[in-house]
Amino acid sequence: GNGGFTLPVQSALSAIADLNMLIQPDGNILLREERVFAASHNTRSVSIHRFLPNGTLDQNFGINGTTVLSVMDSFSNSSSGHKLQLLPDGKILSGYQTSHLQDSLVTHIVRLNQDGSFDPAFGMNGQVIIKDPFSYAFQAFLNDILLQSTGNIVLVYNPPFELSDLGFRVLNTVGQIMPGHEEVNWRVTEEIDETYTTGLVLPNDNILVGGSAY
Numbered sequence: 001g002n003g004g005f006t007l008p009v010q011s012a013l014s015a016i017a018d019l020n021m022l023i024q025p026d027g028n029i030l031l032r033e034e035r036v037f038a039a040s041h042n043t044r045s046v047s048i049h050r051f052l053p054n055g056t057l058d059q060n061f062g063i064n065g066t067t068v069l070s071v072m073d074s075f076s077n078s079s080s081g082h083k084l085q086l087l088p089d090g091k092i093l094s095g096y097q098t099s100h101l102q103d104s105l106v107t108h109i110v111r112l113n114q115d116g117s118f119d120p121a122f123g124m125n126g127q128v129i130i131k132d133p134f135s136y137a138f139q140a141f142l143n144d145i146l147l148q149s150t151g152n153i154v155l156v157y158n159p160p161f162e163l164s165d166l167g168f169r170v171l172n173t174v175g176q177i178m179p180g181h182e183e184v185n186w187r188v189t190e191e192i193d194e195t196y197t198t199g200l201v202l203p204n205d206n207i208l209v210g211g212s213a214y
Helices: none
Strands: 014-023 029-037 041-051 066-073 073-079 085-086 094-101 106-112 129-131 141-147 155-158 165-171 185-190 194-199 205-212
Touching: 014 085, 014 185, 029 085, 029 094, 041 094, 066 106, 085 141, 106 155, 106 194, 141 194, 155 194, 155 205
Parallel strands: none
Antiparallel strands: 014 029, 029 041, 041 066, 073 094, 085 094, 094 106, 106 129, 141 155, 155 165, 165 185, 194 205
């Protein structure tokens, strides 16, 4: 109402850490929300909501308009980026990362059906889990999910500290890691301290990325 919509309140002691939003062809609005809970800065939830054009939650999506992807009691990378994509068949792709200190950084890629249920044809029960050793993956924060015309999924990574690389990993349409992408493929840029900002897939399926350096 009043020209906008309100997110469901999970807890009065929580704050939104990251938001992504898409508009579907039918006018419905998809919103990916990552929320951190004040009681424990290491506890976060990742949810996808679907709103009707009038701003009310779509009761035909998930449970009362919401699908919870994860509630995790671990460090979570909430770096800015577009971690929400709508597939041509109406399915929904999203992702997030978790990490247990001194252990590993884990990338989660999730595919939902149009009704918000997990798609069993993708990964294992709708989710692909990629675990990298902590000492290596601490430099690989997931920033973006891009789609090629083949249906392949390109994951874009950016290191957080004074490095000049952009990283890529490619999955096929069912969530399998493509050969040669078992580890993140790094591309060294000319600038130091470069931060990934946005990426596009060109008609020939090449990837165009942009960022800032300081």
